[in-house]
Amino acid sequence: MSLSLLRPTVAVLVCASVAVAGAAGAASKPAPPAPVCNLLTDAAGDGNGIDPGSPVPAQSGGPSNDALDIVSADVASDAKTITGVVRVKKLAATSSSAPSGMTWSVYFTVDTTTFSLSAHSDPTGAITFDAAHSATGVNSLYGPGVTGIFDTAKSEVRISAPRDLFAAESALKPGTKLTALTANAGPEVAIPDKAGAFGGGAILEGALYYADTASGGKDYVAGAPSCVVPGK
Numbered sequence: 001m002s003l004s005l006l007r008p009t010v011a012v013l014v015c016a017s018v019a020v021a022g023a024a025g026a027a028s029k030p031a032p033p034a035p036v037c038n039l040l041t042d043a044a045g046d047g048n049g050i051d052p053g054s055p056v057p058a059q060s061g062g063p064s065n066d067a068l069d070i071v072s073a074d075v076a077s078d079a080k081t082i083t084g085v086v087r088v089k090k091l092a093a094t095s096s097s098a099p100s101g102m103t104w105s106v107y108f109t110v111d112t113t114t115f116s117l118s119a120h121s122d123p124t125g126a127i128t129f130d131a132a133h134s135a136t137g138v139n140s141l142y143g144p145g146v147t148g149i150f151d152t153a154k155s156e157v158r159i160s161a162p163r164d165l166f167a168a169e170s171a172l173k174p175g176t177k178l179t180a181l182t183a184n185a186g187p188e189v190a191i192p193d194k195a196g197a198f199g200g201g202a203i204l205e206g207a208l209y210y211a212d213t214a215s216g217g218k219d220y221v222a223g224a225p226s227c228v229v230p231g232k
């Protein structure tokens with residue numbers, strides 16, 4: 001989504017919220033705002049962006065991978081923590097169609113900086129969590145302090161980072177608008193270093209490698225009530 005397409009949407013939302021606030025102010029006891037939930041949704045059954053037999057995956061490259069089939073996503077924050085959630089059709093830590101491991105990520109943008117909160121499974125199913133930003137086109141990983149919950153019972157991945165972790169790029173304080181919410185899921189593709197060797201944890205992710213991607217969700221205002229409890 002380009003910013004030129006995004007901005008008119010933001011402007012409409014701002015006007016709508018002002019109108020609602022005005023109406024609520026007339027009441028003697030305004031109701032608290034309802035928690036937001038499922039800011040981003042996606043159809044089930046389309047987690048098949050990867051065809052393992054093709055160097056450039058087709059749009060429908062074989063059976064949908066339930067563990068990578070995004071159905072919804074959220075981002076939520078409070079004064080201390082920001083949490084991203086990716087929900088899939090049926091979460092699993094390993095997959096025969098993604099033997100190199102898998103990644104689930106939530107992206108959001110503040111001003112011109114895009115941030116990500118991600119979970120990674122390795123070939124054994126071990127899970128790690130990280131955060132990154134991509135203001136200059138090169139992802140810089142943040143750490144430490146990123147935690148998460150790989151919740152197979154709810155088929156959702158929750159990744160949490162201390163708000164302070166992003167302080168160098170954005171305060172992310174309550175009231176900050178988070179736009180361009182996007183969720184991606186796909187295999188992790190190991191890439192060789194310049195010497196042609198694998199190692200050092202280098203991984204590649206990108207549109208060509210996503211099994212599923214979802215965008216076009218609603219914006220989130222930091223600190224707003226959500227069905228997601230930050231840090232949980």
Ligand SMILES: [Ca+2]
Nearest residue numbers: 042043069070
């Ligand atoms: Ca999907």
